[in-house]
Amino acid sequence: MRPVSGGGTAVPPRFARPGSPAGRHRAAPIVTTSDRLASVITSAPRPRAAPKHRDGRRSLPPVRADAMWVTVLIPAHNEVGQITETIASLRRQERPPDQIVVIADNCTDGTAAFAQLCGVEIVGTRANRHKKAGALNQVLDRLLPILGPNDAVMVMDADSALDPGFIRHGVGYLATGRYAAVGGTFTGKPGGGAVGMFQRNEYARYARDVRRLHGKALVLTGTATIFRATTLQEVVAARRDRRLPGLPHVYDVRVLTEDNELTLAILHLGFRILCPAECTLTTEVMPTWRELARQRLRWKRGALENLVDYGWTPITRPYWGRQLLSLIGIIVITAYLGSLAYSVIWLGGVKLNPLWAGVTVIFMVERVVSVRRRGAVQMALASTIVVEMIFDVFLQTVQARAFWQAAWRKERKW
Structure with missing residues (x-):
């Protein structure tokens, strides 16, 4: 070294390739002086x-x-x-x-x-x-x-x-x-x-x-x-x-x-x-x-x-759409958990209305089917909803924090 x-x-x-027509252009090592580097880049x-x-x-x-x-x-x-x-x-x-x-x-x-x-x-x-x-x-x-x-x-x-x-x-x-x-x-x-x-x-x-x-x-x-x-x-x-x-x-x-x-x-x-x-x-x-x-x-x-x-371009529109869906997801999961907490605290038990019951079933099916390649054990865990809900709530919390930091232009950290 x-x-x-x-x-x-x-x-x-070893940029030079034996027998390659470009070989003569590849003799220079990757480590060059700053003057040589500037010359190569500007003349490329x-x-x-x-x-x-x-x-x-x-x-x-x-x-x-x-x-x-x-x-x-x-x-x-x-x-x-x-x-x-x-x-x-x-x-x-x-x-x-x-x-x-x-x-x-x-x-x-x-x-x-x-x-x-x-x-x-x-x-x-x-x-x-x-x-x-x-x-x-x-x-x-x-x-x-x-x-x-x-x-x-x-x-x-x-x-x-x-x-x-x-x-x-x-x-x-x-x-x-x-x-x-x-x-x-x-x-x-x-x-x-x-x-x-x-x-x-x-x-x-x-x-x-x-x-x-x-x-x-x-x-x-x-x-x-x-x-x-x-x-x-x-x-x-x-x-x-x-x-x-x-x-x-x-x-x-x-x-x-x-x-x-x-x-x-x-x-x-x-x-x-x-x-x-x-x-x-x-x-x-x-x-x-x-x-x-x-x-x-x-x-x-x-x-x-x-x-x-x-900015807002034809390329970024789908990405902006996903950000909007993420924001909606934060609102929905907050409302979902809030309704559960209200049922437990004020109604003495979990009593979901038909809307939230339907959401729960759809969510459960999606969790099970989408993890099928991971095997029966992971499918069984996904079917309980509660286990993977921990991870989903965690990610939603991080997402909310990301929105807040970006909006208030907090210091960026790796």
């Missing part, structure tokens, strides 16, 4: 506009799937307990990536050392204050100018593990040119006790919804997504031209939910995205209620503030 100016260590990725050609189709969406030029070069970027902050499993899942892919880069972001443990033992390239961040988004931008700023139409960039979390067919199917969809990015659907890893169980049920329901919509998802998950390199290049160009919010980088470092914001950016450029049933993975669950509350507050508030940044 060699030192990087400004702190950290790095092994320059801007991507050509992609053609539009009847549905108003744009496509990219199709390429051969077996000709695509896949670079995987794994931002990692003190992930020594997870990083080897993540890399192993990449090694087990039916279509292995061509290059794996672990971005050691302000690590104080053995993450970089363990990753290097796995035979991947390591890049250390330089004075990064912007968490995952900042770490990825430092690498992508150097990487994107030397990538071409046959390149794909996969970004995945250091606590995730891909199922074997993920990259093969993802590259297959990208190669058609119809989709600018392909994300995954995920299930939760074991652990976390009751709070972990609730999250695994929630993820199973989300995956079911995406399957029923044939891969149509609202967000390209940060757990694992593959992008056409030209897509990311256009995002940077659009930010530079102020057609999109944020500084001229791939990820907007001002926001709490960089993956959600990047999804909106890609959609506003007219591209299609997909989360197909074949691209699956597992990811870590939050082990405590406190950590889960912190995570979900960031997600929910960040999603709302992303919409404020983009």
Whole structure:
């Protein structure tokens, strides 16, 4: 490993590809001086506009799937307990990536050392204050100018593990040119006790919804997504031209939910995205209620503030609609619980009127059916309503807090 100016260590990725016509352009290491970096970025050609189709969406030029070069970027902050499993899942892919880069972001443990033992390239961040988004931008700023139409960039979390067919199917969809990015659907890893169980049920329901919509998802998950390199290049160009919010980088470092914001950016450029049933993975669950509350507050508030940044557009209208439904959900569950409390306190027992009785039955059926893939035990728990009601009320409380913080512009916290 060699030192990087400004702190950290790095092994320059092997961009040169033997026999590749682009190889001569890939000799420069990923770690360059700031003067050289500025020169490369400002002189990089801007991507050509992609053609539009009847549905108003744009496509990219199709390429051969077996000709695509896949670079995987794994931002990692003190992930020594997870990083080897993540890399192993990449090694087990039916279509292995061509290059794996672990971005050691302000690590104080053995993450970089363990990753290097796995035979991947390591890049250390330089004075990064912007968490995952900042770490990825430092690498992508150097990487994107030397990538071409046959390149794909996969970004995945250091606590995730891909199922074997993920990259093969993802590259297959990208190669058609119809989709600018392909994300995954995920299930939760074991652990976390009751709070972990609730999250695994929630993820199973989300995956079911995406399957029923044939891969149509609202967000390209940060757990694992593959992008056409030209897509990311256009995002940077659009930010530079102020057609999109944020500084001229791939990820907007001002926001709490960089993956959600990047999804909106890609959609506003007219591209299609997909989360197909074949691209699956597992990811870590939050082990405590406190950590889960912190995570979900960031997600929910960040999603709302992303919409404020983009305003009311044809792309954001469905997202605004979901925010409205969330607000209605808070009101409904408050009224539901209030009516139960009133029955117990003033009427001496639970006495639901026909309206709330119908709501209860519908809710119970939905809970049972939507968790069917998790097995009979989880279906039985869901049928009681009371057990999963704890988790639903918890999420609604976090959602209400997110609305309140966003409205009063409270300090953003990761």
